[in-house]
Amino acid sequence: MSDFTHEAWGIYIAVITLISIAACAVLLQSLTTRRVRKGGEVGTTGHLWDEDLAEWNNPLPRWWIWLFYITIVFSLVYLVLYPGLGGYSGYFGWSSEGQYRNEQKRAAETFGPLIDRFLKQDIEKVAADPEARQMGQRLFLNYCAQCHGSDAGGSRGFPSLRDRDWLYGGEPAAIRASIAEGRNGIMPALGAAVGGDESVKDVAHHVLKLAGRTHDGLRAFRGGAKFETVCAACHGPEGKGNPQLGAPNLTDDIWLHGGSEAAIMETINKGRKGVMPPHKNFLDAGKIHLLAAYVYGLSREAQKP
Numbered sequence: 001m002s003d004f005t006h007e008a009w010g011i012y013i014a015v016i017t018l019i020s021i022a023a024c025a026v027l028l029q030s031l032t033t034r035r036v037r038k039g040g041e042v043g044t045t046g047h048l049w050d051e052d053l054a055e056w057n058n059p060l061p062r063w064w065i066w067l068f069y070i071t072i073v074f075s076l077v078y079l080v081l082y083p084g085l086g087g088y089s090g091y092f093g094w095s096s097e098g099q100y101r102n103e104q105k106r107a108a109e110t111f112g113p114l115i116d117r118f119l120k121q122d123i124e125k126v127a128a129d130p131e132a133r134q135m136g137q138r139l140f141l142n143y144c145a146q147c148h149g150s151d152a153g154g155s156r157g158f159p160s161l162r163d164r165d166w167l168y169g170g171e172p173a174a175i176r177a178s179i180a181e182g183r184n185g186i187m188p189a190l191g192a193a194v195g196g197d198e199s200v201k202d203v204a205h206h207v208l209k210l211a212g213r214t215h216d217g218l219r220a221f222r223g224g225a226k227f228e229t230v231c232a233a234c235h236g237p238e239g240k241g242n243p244q245l246g247a248p249n250l251t252d253d254i255w256l257h258g259g260s261e262a263a264i265m266e267t268i269n270k271g272r273k274g275v276m277p278p279h280k281n282f283l284d285a286g287k288i289h290l291l292a293a294y295v296y297g298l299s300r301e302a303q304k305p
């Protein structure tokens, strides 16, 4: 009832519901008692088609009418047992939320011990356990794949979790913190601070150079000075990034928002924002542990030649 601020709305709805049911009963009654004419003779409704096709005004069969009455009785019994009349919660006290909670509780009782036994082990160790990885993968597909991709490969704006490139660090504790607490990566819009389009292009070419991409040497040289003053605070003087801020390493040619001249200029001009939502409110410690181990394991695999 959270959408309705006053309980009068509940009463309003209950009254309308009951009146509607009563009206159905009255309508049914009035239509079934005034039926056959005197003398048992059945008339027609007066409609005539195709010259001689008449519609008889026969009463409904009894069993059919009883079905209607049964639906009315059913609805009244239902409204006594289950919530449906405004704020009244029903004899059974059932609610969809309560059912969900119960199912969750039952699932936690069944799977909780299976998951929690991994909590006692280090993430590195869990990451090597095939059974734990399988459980981690299932959790990942449920909770993470919509943003990071079912293979954890990421897409534009959503980092790949299976490479060795990390915004916030790839140690088990950092990965767990990313999942549990969430992350907010903010690259401010710096077009004006850099000094207009030409300067932005210069800095972009410096970034291209850092990443080892084709670039204009003169522009990159000019952009280097600007990079020192405006960008180095977050990305570091050599552009290696800063995991405290989630500022990406710009030298590895792995891109979150695109590595073309145009994409980099857009990043500088408009800024970028990446939000990883916190998961600790709806995933318990055991599940987060398994997920962290799964992600950690993926990146370890990437390290193998």
Ligand code: HEC
Pocket: 140, 143, 144, 145, 146, 147, 148, 157, 158, 159, 161, 165, 166, 167, 168, 169, 175, 178, 179, 183, 184, 185, 186, 246, 273, 274, 275, 276, 277, 279, 291, 292, 295
């Ligand atoms: C709503 C989309 C969304 C969901 C759901 C989501 N993530 Fe993320 N995640 C992001 C974004 C966006 C970032 C990058 C944040 C940034 O740009 O600073 C991120 C970052 C991360 C990072 C840090 C990566 C790094 O390079 O340091 C990890 C680890 C991670 N996510 C794991 C997960 C796991 C595990 C799940 C499932 C429990 C998950 N994410 C669910 C969007 C999401």
Ligand code: HEC
Pocket: 157, 184, 185, 186, 187, 188, 190, 194, 203, 204, 207, 227, 230, 231, 232, 233, 234, 235, 245, 246, 247, 248, 250, 254, 255, 256, 257, 258, 259, 264, 267, 268, 272, 273, 274
């Ligand atoms: C206040 C800190 C901060 C400053 C200053 C800053 N950046 Fe960033 N930058 C970030 C963060 C954080 C991100 C990641 C945004 C995200 O998570 O989506 C980022 C992302 C980027 C990216 C995208 C990288 C990719 O993989 O797609 C580029 C390019 C970039 N910055 C270049 C620059 C340049 C050039 C400057 C100077 C003009 C600069 N940044 C100044 C924090 C900063």
